[in-house]
Amino acid sequence: MSARSGGGQPKEAAVNRAAAPRPHFAVRGIYGGVPTTLLQSGKTLADYGINAVWIGTGALTRASVELLREQKAQVYAEFNTMHHSPFLKDDPDAAPVGSDGRVCPPPDGWQGICPTHPAYRKERMDAFRAVLADFDVDGIWLDYHHSHASWEQAEPNLPDTCFCARCLARFQEETETRLPDEPVRASARLLGPLRAQWTAWRCALFTDWVRELRQIRDAVRPAALLGTFHCPWTDTERGGALAHKLAIDLRAQKAHVDVFSIMPYHARFGHANDVKWIARQTAWLGRFLDITGREPGPAAARGAKRIWPIVQIADWGETVPLAQVGPVLEAGTRLPATGVTIFNWGSLAAQADKVEALGAFYRAIANVR
Numbered sequence: 001m002s003a004r005s006g007g008g009q010p011k012e013a014a015v016n017r018a019a020a021p022r023p024h025f026a027v028r029g030i031y032g033g034v035p036t037t038l039l040q041s042g043k044t045l046a047d048y049g050i051n052a053v054w055i056g057t058g059a060l061t062r063a064s065v066e067l068l069r070e071q072k073a074q075v076y077a078e079f080n081t082m083h084h085s086p087f088l089k090d091d092p093d094a095a096p097v098g099s100d101g102r103v104c105p106p107p108d109g110w111q112g113i114c115p116t117h118p119a120y121r122k123e124r125m126d127a128f129r130a131v132l133a134d135f136d137v138d139g140i141w142l143d144y145h146h147s148h149a150s151w152e153q154a155e156p157n158l159p160d161t162c163f164c165a166r167c168l169a170r171f172q173e174e175t176e177t178r179l180p181d182e183p184v185r186a187s188a189r190l191l192g193p194l195r196a197q198w199t200a201w202r203c204a205l206f207t208d209w210v211r212e213l214r215q216i217r218d219a220v221r222p223a224a225l226l227g228t229f230h231c232p233w234t235d236t237e238r239g240g241a242l243a244h245k246l247a248i249d250l251r252a253q254k255a256h257v258d259v260f261s262i263m264p265y266h267a268r269f270g271h272a273n274d275v276k277w278i279a280r281q282t283a284w285l286g287r288f289l290d291i292t293g294r295e296p297g298p299a300a301a302r303g304a305k306r307i308w309p310i311v312q313i314a315d316w317g318e319t320v321p322l323a324q325v326g327p328v329l330e331a332g333t334r335l336p337a338t339g340v341t342i343f344n345w346g347s348l349a350a351q352a353d354k355v356e357a358l359g360a361f362y363r364a365i366a367n368v369r
């Protein structure tokens with residue numbers, strides 16, 4: 001996959017000439033683990049203007065945190081909240097149930113979990129607490145904090161869930177609504193006349209997870225930022241699927257989250273030739289959440305909300321050509337964004353020309369030539 005891109009173009013062509021210094025820009029990151037190959041070649045992260053690295057919690061070690069600290073990089077953990085599928089091995093009753101009353105198969109293999117399963121919630125909260133207790137991270141980012149769905153592609157696959165007996169009982173109790181006993185008739189009511197209440201209840205449930213995660217962060221490692229990687233659709237796109245299907249209420253989550261990392265993967269999501277889409281989605285998010293990027297800087301900013309997009313420069317689904325690296329980063333670093341990271345180091349590591357283009361852009365906005 002990596003061999004297809006980047007061939008033959010002069011490196012300088014990939015450097016966006018519009019990359020002006022961005023003194024307000026706090027974070028120039030990479031996502032996907034320690035860039036070992038780069039460090040082993042004798043380079044430093046500073047050589048590439050990189051000052052932050054996101055690592056999946058499964059790959060996080062004290063040695064990697066130490067190594068990144070020596071490189072003067074911020075270290076952010078990524079934490080899987082609602083798609084931790086190994087849990088189902090011993091607790092199959094945590095599998096989401098579809099509108100037909102049966103277990104809903106994982107769309108395109110993306111396995112979500114029922115959001116009201118008490119043991120699952122406890123397991124995730126305990127795991128979250130352990131990551132923060134064990135590792136000296138600068139922040140922790142929620143990932144997959146949405147319902148059972150496969151949305152990371154140009155045409156998403158969004159089944160309606162979860163209509164398990166537990167979810168239906170809780171909905172009825174908490175909204176004082178009576179549903180038919182028969183699950184198919186109950187789901188028809190919830191997706192029909194009761195759709196607004198059902199969506200609001202599900203969104204509140206997913207937000208309540210964020211509230212509890214935030215509480216744990218506050219107790220265990222209060223200096224760490226709480227971020228979230230989230231779907232880049234606006235509130236009205238795809239019939240309001242952000243709320244109706246994915247159960248994401250960004251405005252409500254804003255009470256608990258410090259940093260919103262919108263995921264405008266332009267190539268993967270059907271906008272391969274329209275990098276400005278990245279800036280449009282990010283600008284929408286700023287308006288929607290009332291975040292301008294002009295809020296006080298990090299030193300004074302406990303409580304300030306931020307937008308740090310994660311943009312796609314690796315090939316996934318579609319190739320991202322070398323010449324697009326600069327424009328993608330330029331679009332991803334406009335206000336209201338005050339930080340950025342890239343998807344993803346694992347694929348990018350083998351694409352030396354793109355890594356050089358990334359470094360050139362990051363150095364330029366950091367005003368290091």
Ligand SMILES: [Zn+2]
Nearest residue numbers: 114162164167
């Ligand atoms: Zn359920």
